Amino acid sequence: MxxxxxxxxxxxxxxxxxxxxxxxxxxxxxxxxxxxxxxxKSVTIKHLVGLLQPDSGEILVDGxxxxxxxxxxxxxxxxxxxxxxxxxxxxxxLTVLDNVALPLRKHQRMRMSxxxxxxxxxxxxxxxxxxxxxxxxxxxxxxxxxVAIARTLTLEPQYVLFDEPTTGLDPVSARRVDxxxxxxxxxxxxxxxVSHDLTSIFTIADxxxxxxxxxxxxxxxxxxxxxxxDPIVQQFISGRSDGPMETPGF
Amino acid sequence: xxRTRDIRSADSPPAPPASAPDPQxxxxxxxxxxxxxxxxxxxxxxARGIASLFAGTLLRAINRQSERGAxxxxxxxxxxxxxxxxxxxxxxxxxxxxxxxxxxxxxxxxDLSKVGLELIKLMVHESAPSLTAMMLATxxxxxxxxEIGSMVVTEQVDALRMSxxxxxxxxxxxxxxxxxxxxxVLAVFAFGVALxxxxxxAYVAFGVNPSIFVxxxxxxxxxxxxxxxxxxCFGAAIPVVSGYCGLTxxxxxxGVGAATTRAVINASLAxxxxxxxxxxxxxxxxxxxxx
Numbered sequence: 001m002x003x004x005x006x007x008x009x010x011x012x013x014x015x016x017x018x019x020x021x022x023x024x025x026x027x028x029x030x031x032x033x034x035x036x037x038x039x040x041k042s043v044t045i046k047h048l049v050g051l052l053q054p055d056s057g058e059i060l061v062d063g064x065x066x067x068x069x070x071x072x073x074x075x076x077x078x079x080x081x082x083x084x085x086x087x088x089x090x091x092x093x094l095t096v097l098d099n100v101a102l103p104l105r106k107h108q109r110m111r112m113s114x115x116x117x118x119x120x121x122x123x124x125x126x127x128x129x130x131x132x133x134x135x136x137x138x139x140x141x142x143x144x145x146x147v148a149i150a151r152t153l154t155l156e157p158q159y160v161l162f163d164e165p166t167t168g169l170d171p172v173s174a175r176r177v178d179x180x181x182x183x184x185x186x187x188x189x190x191x192x193x194v195s196h197d198l199t200s201i202f203t204i205a206d207x208x209x210x211x212x213x214x215x216x217x218x219x220x221x222x223x224x225x226x227x228x229x230d231p232i233v234q235q236f237i238s239g240r241s242d243g244p245m246e247t248p249g250f
Numbered sequence: 251x252x253r254t255r256d257i258r259s260a261d262s263p264p265a266p267p268a269s270a271p272d273p274q275x276x277x278x279x280x281x282x283x284x285x286x287x288x289x290x291x292x293x294x295x296x297a298r299g300i301a302s303l304f305a306g307t308l309l310r311a312i313n314r315q316s317e318r319g320a321x322x323x324x325x326x327x328x329x330x331x332x333x334x335x336x337x338x339x340x341x342x343x344x345x346x347x348x349x350x351x352x353x354x355x356x357x358x359x360x361d362l363s364k365v366g367l368e369l370i371k372l373m374v375h376e377s378a379p380s381l382t383a384m385m386l387a388t389x390x391x392x393x394x395x396x397e398i399g400s401m402v403v404t405e406q407v408d409a410l411r412m413s414x415x416x417x418x419x420x421x422x423x424x425x426x427x428x429x430x431x432x433x434x435v436l437a438v439f440a441f442g443v444a445l446x447x448x449x450x451x452a453y454v455a456f457g458v459n460p461s462i463f464v465x466x467x468x469x470x471x472x473x474x475x476x477x478x479x480x481x482x483c484f485g486a487a488i489p490v491v492s493g494y495c496g497l498t499x500x501x502x503x504x505g506v507g508a509a510t511t512r513a514v515i516n517a518s519l520a521x522x523x524x525x526x527x528x529x530x531x532x533x534x535x536x537x538x539x540x541x
Contacts, residue, residue: 051408071411078412089409092401106414151413 002026003048003159003192008057009214010043017043019214021057025207030181030191032201035211036236036247041194042086044211045161048192049081050074061159079107082157086164088144090136090151096123097132100151107155122150126180142173149180160184162193166200178204198237202226210236213246296516299498304490306418307426315419316427324428328390329435336385336436337443343381344369344444348451352458362456366463369448375473375480375532378441380525383433383484387517391492394425395513398496399506407497417497425489433485434478472536480528487520 003025010018017040025031033041046052047059050069059067066077090099100119104110110118123129126146136144145165152160162181166174174197181191182204195201201208202222209219210233218225218233225233235243310316348369352362398421401407407417445464452458492513499509 046408049412051411071416074411075414078414083409083412085405085409087404089405091406091409102415103413 002060002062003190004058004060005044005047006058006060008044008047008059009055010040010047010052011055017214018054018057021211021215023209023216023219025190025192028185028188028190029206030185030193030204032205032208033192033194033211034196034201034208034236035217036245037196039211040214041211042163045083045163045192045194048159048161049078049083075107079155080157081159081161082152082155083161084145084148084152084163084165086167088136088141088148090139090144090147092136094136095132096128096134096136096139096147099136099147100154103151103155119150119154122154123147125153126150141168142170145169145173145177149177153184157189159190159192162191162195164194164196166195166197171199174200175203198239296494300491300494303418303422303494303497304486307422307490307493310416310419310423311427315416316423317420320420320424321427324424325432327393328386328425328428329432332386332389332432332436333439335389336382336440339385340378340381340440340444341447343377344373344448345451348448349455352452352456356456362452362458363462365452365458366449367465367468370445370464370466371468371473373441373444374469375476376525376529378437378444379433379477379480379484380521382437382440383481383488383521383525384518386429386433386436386484387488387492387521388514390429391488391513391517392510394489394492395496395499396506396510398493399499399509402497402499403502403505421497422489422493425493426486429489430482430485433488434481437477437481470536472532476528476532476536479532480525483524483528484521487524488517491517491520 005021005023008018008021009016017038021040021044033044035041043052047054048061048066050066050071054067057067058065061077061081066074069077090096091102094102097116097119100122101110101112101115104115104118105112108115120129120132123132126149128143128146128150131139131143131147136147139147149165160181165177165181169177178200181193184191193200193205205222207219207221208225209216210225211217212232218228218230220228226237228234231243232245235245348365351365351369355362355365398407401410401421407421410417410420449460449463452463453460495509495513495516499505501508
């Protein structure tokens with residue numbers, strides 16, 4: 001079971017974001033996609049679940065192409081590939097419980113009462129069952145993130161896509177999210193994580209793809225990345241403002 | 251000829267050949283038609299998008315894909331919460347209209363017995379549906395575009411899709427059905443308020459007896475039919491047009507603001523265009539002599 005990107009290109013107007021991205025993600029690994037802001041990391045994972053369509057290139061999940069499908073054809077895929085969005089993205093008009101129950105009701109056609117029962121169990125896993133009747137606006141960003149993770153895991157996906165899961169969280173909450181991601185690995189879940197968080201990257205990643213100028217500049221283990229003699233990679237890891245790296249908008 | 255050319259070349263730079271047009275001048279000349287063309291293409295793209303969303307919404311309505319309870323909630327939002335706004339607007343418009351008409355008629359003929367008759371006829375087939383719809387286009391249209399637009403820019407619509415929820419069924423259809431049902435109800439309510447305020451104005455300011463003013467004898471079945479059809483058409487157009495503006499929001503809060511403005515303008519224009527179309531169609535189907 002793998003995810004493959006083959007020569008992926010994507011433009012938004014005159015902005016050519018992905019310029020021939022090619023990489024493979026293996027089953028069961030925690031795979032990080034890193035790079036500067038605006039380089040196309042979130043764009044890359046949104047292609048996997050049909051939220052964006054490539055201009056050209058191929059995306060394969062378990063050997064099957066998943067680009068250019070009709071919206072309804074993505075539904076089975078989205079049961080297997082869950083996504084935790086950057087800003088948690090809970091539905092404002094639904095309570096915490098109903099947020100988590102929604103995918104069960106829609107994807108698995110569960111009745112409301114059964115979906116709510118199952119959602120309570122999922123919330124207990126992330127220690128959020130006490131807040132089941134709260135509205136998203138009443139939660140802190142860390143709590144919202146946990147609810148978003150519970151909502152994504154409710155369908156027991158084989159792949160989970162995390163879009164900057166630790167952004168905006170305090171260090172303790174961030175490490176707890178890291179632990180949660182690592183625990184998923186024991187359940188044979190493949191995690192694809194978009195992140196800037198160097199602590200997360202070098203703590204829980206099995207492999208890392210560094211995206212630069214729309215391509216996978218380097219792919220390797222955290223050790224390989226640290227040892228790379230590439231000045232662009234080293235500038236990113238060290239966080240220096242001076243160096244050869246070109247950053248859009250700066 | 252040869253001598254002239256020599257003199258010119260000696261005193262000034264050589265003139266471009268007569269056959270080669272000045273590129274700057276050509277660009278300047280082409281600019282208006284290019285702008286018009288781009289605007290026409292943009293308009294056609296929007297019209298196609300709205301038509302496609304309308305067809306999709308209608309299909310889902312036929313397949314009864316709406317969330318349980320969502321339509322009732324939207325009926326409350328669109329209907330009940332618009333009551334005050336519609337009542338105040340239509341009430342004041344009727345007050346002013348009756349005052350002005352009576353004032354002018356008093357100067358010319360002095361006969362105010364037909365004012366109520368004509369006002370009621372006009373209200374039934376024209377003013378009540380169209381003015382109610384214009385009020386809804388501003389209040390409801392802006393609300394729909396802002397709510398859906400915010401969901402788009404905060405990725406909630408993407409999250410809906412990930413949760414197996416069809417955004418059109420979830421966001422557009424309940425508003426479409428609610429607006430479709432509540433526009434005629436609000437128009438009838440608006441008619442009642444306008445009639446009441448008009449009658450009061452005619453009685454208080456001009457002494458017209460309410461039993462004379464409230465005269466439905468000129469209202470025909472055709473007037474009622476045209477009014478009802480207009481209500482349903484406006485009720486269908488407002489949520490689809492403003493929902494389209496919301497779904498096509500791009501950017502952050504600035505994008506939501508732009509989408510909201512676009513929704514109010516486009517929904518109002520849709521109401522005006524449909525009003526003209528339906529009035530002409532009504533006139534052709536039920537000519538005044540037959541009506």
